[in-house]
Amino acid sequence: MYQSENKPKLTLFGEEISISPEFLRLLEKLRLRIPDSQKRMRETSKFMQTIDFSAQIISHFKKYKKPIKLLDCACGNSYLSFILYYLLTEIYYKQVRIIGVDVQENLIDKCNKISEEMNFDGLEFHCADINNYSPKDKIDGIYALHACDIATDYAIAKTINLKATAGFYASCCHRQISSQVLPEKSPFISELLRNTPFKEKVGAFITDTTRQLLLEGFNYRTKIFEFTPVRWTDKNIMLKAELVGKPSLTPKINAYYTFISKHQLKSILSNILKTSLDQD
Numbered sequence: 001m002y003q004s005e006n007k008p009k010l011t012l013f014g015e016e017i018s019i020s021p022e023f024l025r026l027l028e029k030l031r032l033r034i035p036d037s038q039k040r041m042r043e044t045s046k047f048m049q050t051i052d053f054s055a056q057i058i059s060h061f062k063k064y065k066k067p068i069k070l071l072d073c074a075c076g077n078s079y080l081s082f083i084l085y086y087l088l089t090e091i092y093y094k095q096v097r098i099i100g101v102d103v104q105e106n107l108i109d110k111c112n113k114i115s116e117e118m119n120f121d122g123l124e125f126h127c128a129d130i131n132n133y134s135p136k137d138k139i140d141g142i143y144a145l146h147a148c149d150i151a152t153d154y155a156i157a158k159t160i161n162l163k164a165t166a167g168f169y170a171s172c173c174h175r176q177i178s179s180q181v182l183p184e185k186s187p188f189i190s191e192l193l194r195n196t197p198f199k200e201k202v203g204a205f206i207t208d209t210t211r212q213l214l215l216e217g218f219n220y221r222t223k224i225f226e227f228t229p230v231r232w233t234d235k236n237i238m239l240k241a242e243l244v245g246k247p248s249l250t251p252k253i254n255a256y257y258t259f260i261s262k263h264q265l266k267s268i269l270s271n272i273l274k275t276s277l278d279q280d
């Protein structure tokens, strides 16, 4: 994906990406850096996460002929959306509209300012809670990088309810489910759950599994994998969902119900599922 030599180089899908003055101007505004040495790891690690996350989205939409509409849930500083927008429009010549949504007004204002300065006509940001945000247009893909706790679940709900063809999620924390992973409920691994770091990891595995099963119940093909090496972030697990056929509830949803009942879990995803069923 990258080469660390004197002169920074960037490759995507085995091909070198030209680093234009415009790209360097964007990185400067975002305070990100392409790796050229081991120094300033923070700026370079954020950059590499966004490149590796972008690669997953680009790979899905590379063959799209129509304009692509994407929604970034919990965009924060929106490093990912800025880099992705640049790559899709300038390197892959796609027509793209990206909407970033976050509850923090100051960050949204900052992102809209950078987008204007860069003349990125198809990139805009809105201050809203993802759960209450309804885009006017049809959305093709939804992504959430390190959205806090149930904010990732809201992003998954948006994917299902807006019938998006793909969703990409890498969670930040998993408090809702982790707090329900208790030794008395899981006798086979009760000793393991005495240790906070292990409990958190088990909570993360269980959370992402509930999400995966829910998406599969709605006809999405899913994959869970490390989207970037751990040296760039230890929150490097991605759940990817791609719609197969029509968006609809299928008998596979029973696997979700069985799983949450077996582990005695209350998940926000169940409320989302109920609302979605009530609407149909």
Ligand SMILES: C[S@@+](CC[C@H](N)C(=O)[O-])C[C@H]1O[C@@H](n2cnc3c(N)ncnc32)[C@H](O)[C@@H]1O
Residues within 6 Å of the ligand: 073, 074, 075, 076, 077, 078, 079, 080, 101, 102, 103, 104, 128, 129, 130, 131, 144, 145, 146, 147, 148, 151, 154, 172
């Ligand atoms: C750890 S930051 C990640 C930001 C960004 N995606 C990134 O990778 O740099 C989490 C963001 O989630 C936002 N957030 C949390 N809950 C949200 C919600 N319900 N709706 C919109 N934004 C939310 C926070 O304001 C924060 O900016």
